[in-house]
Each structure stands twice: as structure tokens, then as C-alpha cells.
Amino acid sequence: MAESTPPSTTAPPPENPSPAIPESESPVKLAETETHVPKEEESPVPEEESRAKIESETTPEPPVSAPAVQVEEHTESQTITESEDTQIKEPKKSSFIQSAVSFKVESNLLSDLSDFERKSLEDFKTQLKQSLSDKTLLPKSSKSAASSALNTIESALKEEDEKNPDENDGEVSIWGIPLLKDDRTDVILLKFLRARDFRVNDAFSMLKNTLIWRENFGIDKLVDEDLGDALEKVVFMHGHDREGHPVCYNVYGEFQNKDLYTKTFSSEEKREKFLKWRIQFLEKSIRKLDFDAGGVNTIFQVNDLKNAPGPGKRDLRLATRQALHLLQDNYPEFVAKQVFINVPWWYLAFYTMMSPFMTQRTKSKFVFAGPSKTAETLFKYVSPEQVPIQYGGLSVDYCDCNPDFTVDDPATVLSLKTATKQFVEIICSEKCIIVWELRVVGWDVTYSAEFVPSAENSYIVVIQKSTKMTSSDDPVISGSFKVSEIGKIVLTVDNPTFKRKKLLYRYKVLPFSD
Template sequence: MASGIPCETTPEAPRSVDPPEDLRPCERRALHEFRARLEDAIVSNQQLVKASGREKSKSRVACSADPTEDPREESLWGIPLLPSQGHEGTDVILLKFLRAREFKVSDAFAMLQKTLRWRREFGADSILEEEMGLPELEDAADVNGTDREGHPVCYSICGAFKDKDLYRRTFGSKERREKFVRWRVRFVEKGIQELSFKPGGAGSLLQVIDLKDSCSPDMKELRSATKKLVSVLQDNYPEFVVKNIFINVSLRYYVYYALFSNLISPRSKSKFILVRPSKVLETLLKFIAPEEIPVQYGGLKREDDDEFSPEKQVSELVIKGGGMATIEIPVVEPGVTVVWDITVVGWEVTYKEEFIPDDEGSYRVLIQKEKKIEESVRNSFYINEPGKVVLTIENRTYKKKRVLHRSKSKPTIPLYNLLNQTKHPIA
């Protein structure tokens, strides 16, 4: 089929869902042409997946050339590629390749062919069922929650490799480095399982890469494996990352990035965000709600949290430089435990907690004496009389501070009452 002919003008136009409304006319034409070219290649049983030069020298059989396979069943990430099947996810996949190649249809088609060939050579379609035997790397990567737009958030913790024994077992040889790349691709495939390939759905990942304790000059093997990984992901996972947020970036890494960035395409580079340690929470809050940010990064999310659900509303207050603010949690009925979370963007404030009873004849209780707050705080206090828990935050810097907090009350039977009921059960 001649290049440049939109699919509306072909005698047998592929049946498909309507293109997204946000596409410009030239982009719509490119999508129509891509559909038609792909349809023609699959229906006419052309060799969609071209063999590499090495494979051609070994055999005349194409790398995808299983004569029992029906080319009409070609798919990517579970989405059929044949446009005339009318699957709602087909255009979503095709647009990823088009956007990665600036809507140049020939380049996008060539990229799709290379990706299909690579997946078959690499075994990417079956990698999730593969047992890699690397349980020690579980602390180095995690898919944890979603961002404000519903994109799954993938965390990579490079500092896990400061353990010299783990570093040697992971990067000590070429074979181990290749296995690491394979493990990391598996992690990406796991994240893709959380995506939506429906038009308008969250079809990409947000990546947070924590570089704390990872820029030692001795970690050249890690950098080498990372370069290869970036190349693999850039070539075969187009538009699958909405942003790459590098946090806890040191000066050494800024220098390294300046040298390394020439290997990254301009489009991919535009998605990179480098964040200094003091700006981690502030930056993550632009993309992720505080209740979805793990506590180690200043957020309010704790593993296996049985106190607060993600739906629990988080409140915010702003304290001007040199100012002070209080958060009051009133308790009308006694016999409850008050639980609260609090975190501060930028830290550098002092903080204390106390219980003030309504009865003027009762004593105030200092729950937490004044201290500097340098991490997310969770605390609780049992209330046996009406009153209020008061959290006092003082900002002695000249910059304004954002305070994020939430609280709840839950009925509680004190332990001594339970023990007393056990000894003297009620008749």
C-alpha cells in the first residue's frame, strides 16, 4: 500500500473505534495511515516481524515465522494489533508508537516491527511467569499506588545496592548484569498490567527513582546496566512513562546526567525531573496525593495501614514565615482514642502535642514535648474526658510551610478495663 494514503480512501477501510478527540487533523491522518498500513501488512500475511541480520545468516525462516501462527492474532500487551477487529485499545497502542516518532508513520511502523522482534527474541510475553530467583531485589522496586491522574506509580530504590554483597550478586558479572536488566523489564511488564488501554484511560506509568546512596564512583557496573536498560525501554516501550522523577539527586548525579543525557531522545528527556533532597515531598505532591506518597518520602501512606484508608480526607494549612498555627481535634464523648497523621513540606518547624480538657479543674497532658519535625508523624492518645488534642506548629524560618494532616477517633476500651472484666465477668 502506498504511503500517505489515508484509510478512508482505501477500498476496504479497517473497522475501528473513532480517533481520540484531542488529535490534530494531521495526527488523525497519520493514525488512519498507520491503521491502513498495519491492516494491509497483517491481512496480506506479510512479514510483520522482520528477522535480524544475525537470524538471516543462520536461517531463511523469519524469527516470527511459525507457519502455524495466524498473523491476524498478532498482539501487544494483550491488545490485538489488527485494526479491523475494532478493539478499543488498538489505537491507544498505535498512538504510543506514533507519538514516539513524532507522527511519522514509516518510522512508527519500523519501531513497531523492531519491538515485536525484540519481544520474541527476549521472551517478553512470558517474562511474568518466569522464576528469576532474585528475592533480594524486592526492596529495590515496587509498584505502589497511583498518581493524581490514575497512573500507577513505580518506585525504584537504587540505594538498596549500597549493600556490597547484594551489589556483587547483582552486578558482579556480565551474566548477572543481563539478568538484572531482564528482572527490571519484568518489573515494567508488571506495572503495565495495572494500565488501562481504553481511550482516555491511564495508559502510562509514573516512575520515581530514588538515587539516595547510589552515586558512589565504585558503582560503575550499576551505571553500565542502567544505560542498557534505558536503551531497551526507550526502544521498546514507547510513551509508557508519563514522567521519570529522580529524587535525592546529588551534585555528582547532575554531572553524570549531563554526560549521560546525550543517549536519551529529546522526547524522553523532556519527561525527566531531577529533585534535590530538600524538594522531594514538594515535587511529589505536584503529581501524587499525600495519602498515596510513602512515609519515607514525607507522605502519609504506610504499608498495611489499618487506621486510615486512602479515601480519608487530608487537610492542609499554610504557616507564614515566623508564624505559628494550631490544629485542634475536639473530643466530645470520652472513651475514644484519637489518631492523627501530620507532615510538613520542607520540614524545619518545631512541633508539640498536648491534651486540653474542657474541665478547667483537670490537668493538661503533654503528649509530645516540643521537637523539630523531620519526618511524617503518627501518634495517638486515649481520651477519658471531654476536651481536645492540640497540635502546635511553629515556623521559625522566613519561608512559608505547608502542613498536611488528618485525624480520626475510634471507640476504645482501656486495657485495664478488659483485664478487670476478665477477672470479674459481668453476670
């Protein structure tokens, strides 16, 4: 039986597994230069031999016309040792995980389906229509498990039939979409078919069981319940990935808070409330998806395992197991990708043991990254301006952020090599105001900024004197400068360490008049 990838739970599963400015309109051009600092006893490599283009290292393009980007470096050593700072421990486990085939979300357009898939979909719809007509999709026995206060689907259908006898034929809805009488039905049915490898009878049984469970669980009323906000830091939605999927962050380390852990998992009643909250959060998120054939109808999951409780937490283990079963059985194919960050060694060991029991389809959605690779891994799938600031990005959701930038303003990512100076030059051809943001993930670098006029008799203006930046400093530097003559702004970042880092920056050109 095929295995669908469930949406992420809020606990680690220890037992289950501004627009670009055209060049013609912009008063600035951008140049980036990096210089590798040689040791005193070594001679620098000739400049003409060391120049190279690095456009391939920048993604996405900066918010102006395509810059002239060059590298000037003098290498003191060709051999860089990458230890735990650049990769997860247990290299055999991590290399095994990285070898999984990448998953690509399938198209829901009928024209993109194979003949077999189209026939399976039609057979599924025929079987569903017959079951709805015969009133056998939801047997009466399922009602006994529901609360007496809940209205059953059959009674709701009966009332609707009395109002519109010619328009309703035992219609049932799921995630706010009527089955068979809506153009979006195909997308939902394809999720169940794919979860069961297009075996129609198995997919129909899964759908039927899901509808019964939703009735018994009281999903439609649960969506509108007020369950509080105590867990809002545990699971939250923030931004979109590069393909437009909404991103859900699951922060397992929050359960290290003993009070929160006790209030959430210390009794069966509390675990049931947690489960209701998690299902409610997922239901609300799903109802915001686009179930049109070409729409985005899956969620990108990020699972932060930093300080996550280990496998010895029995209460957490019970809640996790129950949540995984419910999500896997009743929410098929809602995950675009499962990215695990800040992964501890024990979780990789657990995954290695469980991997043989997972389908290739499930494993292909998993990506793992250790603490030193968190930001780099996220940037592969999510633009840095969309990544929360606590995970190495530039996105903030509180009021004291830089008002000049939003998630709509793209950032550039550069690889800051070891023992290297990186220069970002903004060439200004007329009066304007330049504003910028810059950060180096992890810092431990020196930063400075200056304005260099083009006129020979003018003086260099120090905007920011050379300052050592550490991880305890503000994660993002914001700056601005009024340009009153032709010249360039030079941002300098010096990385004296033997750790490669990620440099992020973005800037805007604003009008300026005397």
C-alpha cells in the same frame, strides 16, 4: 528523529541521560492557627493586622467540612535566607532545569486528535493490516535469534488459524492486546506514532522492530519466570499520583550494598539476569495499565538518587546503557513524569551537558529536587497519604501501621514557617472519639496536644505534654481522645528553627457512647 522517554531503569544513567464528612453530619469543626514567636526586644505586630486566610496553603481539604483557618503571626524578621537547606546547590543548573516546559499527557480519544493525527493513525493501521495479511510483519530471519525452546509467533498463529480459520488473519499481540482486533489497539499504535512524531513509516518500523525483539527476547515466557526477589527494594510500585497513574520508585542507593552490587553487575551473565528482571518487572506493570481510550496507560516514575553510585562504576554503567537502549527502543510513551529526588550535584552537571541532545518532549517530563525539597516536590504530584513514609508521606505497607487510616483517607499539608507555632484545633460539638495522625517532615520541632472544654469551670486535659521531636523519632505521631463534653482538641507544633517545614495531619471522628 523524535526521542521517546523510556521507563526508568534501576540505576542512574550516568552516560544516558476515609471520605469527607459533610458539615451537617460532623460533630467537629477544624481551626488552624499559627503564631510567630517574636524576640524579646521586638514588639509584636497588632493582632488585627496579622490575621490572614491560609486556605491556599492547604492541599487537599481535610477530611471534614471546610475548616475556618486563620493565621496569627508576629514576625521578627522579614528576611529569610534560603541556603542549601531549601534548594539544591549549583543554583544555575537547578534554575535551568526548572525552566523546562511541563509535559501534559495527550488524550487518546479519537475526538481529541487533530485531522493529521487521525489520518496518520488510519494509515498506520492500514499498513499494519497489510503486513499481517502478507505475513511480512515478522520475517523468518528473526527466528534464528530466538531460543529453540520458544514457540515463534508464526507457529502460534498457524495453530490459531487452524482452530479459527475465519477469525484469524495472522494476528499478533503485544502487552496482551491483539493488534487491530481490539478496541485498545489505537492507544498502543498512538504510542509508537507519538514516539516518531506521527511519521507513519518510522512508527511502523519501530513497532516491527519491537515485535521482533520481543520474540527474540522471549518476553511472553519471561513474564511467568521466577527470577527471585533480591531486587524488590530496588524497584517497587507504591500508590498512585494525583491523576491516577501508578507510581514506580527506583531506589538507586540500594546498590551501595557491595554484596548486592556484586551479585547484580559483576559479570556479563549477572548483568543479563538483571536486565531480564527489570524487563519482567516492567512487563508486569504495563499489563496492569488501562489501554482504553480514556484509561491510565502511563507510569509515574520516581528516581531516588540518595547514595547512588557515581559515574565511576563501570559495571553499573554498562548495565544502565543497555537497559536504556532497550527501554527507549521498545517501550515508547509509557512515562507520565520522571521525578528525580535527592539529586547530587554531579547528576545536575551531567544533565546540563546532556540536555542539548534531548528533545523538548523528553525534557518536559523531567523534574529534579535536592534532598531538602524531596517531600515538597513529591506532594505536588502525589498526595501525602499515597507517598511512602520514607519519603515524607503517610503511606506504609507493613502491619504495624495505624489501623484507623488507609491511603483512602486524605491528609492536609501546611507550610510551617520559621520560628512559628502552628495550632490545629478540632472543634467537638458532641461526644465522640477523635483519632489523628501528624508528622513534620524532618521534625526538629516541639509537639503537644490537649483538650480544652468550652465550659468555664472545666479543666484543660493534657493529652500529650510538650515533647521535642527529632529526626530519630518515629516519623508519624498517632493519637486519640474520647470527647465527653463540648470543647476542642488543640494540636500545637512549635518550629523554633529557621527552616521552613511541611506539616501533615489527618483525623477521623468515630462514634462514642457511655
